Amino acid sequence: MTNVVVDILLVLGVAGEAICVAGVLVKRTTMDRLHFLGASTTVPAFCFLAAVICREHLSAGGLQAIAGVALLFLFFPVALLALGRAVRRVDLGDVRPRAEERVES
Numbered sequence: 359m360t361n362v363v364v365d366i367l368l369v370l371g372v373a374g375e376a377i378c379v380a381g382v383l384v385k386r387t388t389m390d391r392l393h394f395l396g397a398s399t400t401v402p403a404f405c406f407l408a409a410v411i412c413r414e415h416l417s418a419g420g421l422q423a424i425a426g427v428a429l430l431f432l433f434f435p436v437a438l439l440a441l442g443r444a445v446r447r448v449d450l451g452d453v454r455p456r457a458e459e460r461v462e463s
Contacts, residue, residue: 364409371405378402388445392438399434403427 381394410423443453450456 360412364412367405367409367412371402371409374398374402374405388449389442392442392445396435396438399430403430 375398378394378398381397382391385391385394404427407423407427411420414420414423446453
C-alpha cells in the first residue's frame, strides 16, 4: 500500500512540475514566467517530500528531505523577488512603480 501512495505522490509532483514548466515555456513576459517558476517550488515540492516521508519515515533521509524542502520553501521566494526586481530594473530602468501602476488606497 505504501508503494501505491508513494507512486501517486510522485506522479502528482511530476505533473505539477510539468505544468509549471509548460507555463514557463508558453508565457511571453519574464514576469509571467517568474510566477510559474515560483509555483514550481510549492505544491510539487511538498508532493515529493510526502513521498520521501512515506518511504523513509523520519530517518536520516526523511529529515534531509524535510530540511531541503523547508529551505527551498523559505529562501526561493527571496531569490525570486530579487530576480524580479533585477528584471524590472533592466526592462524599465527602475524598480519603483510607475504612475499608471499605483493603486489608490
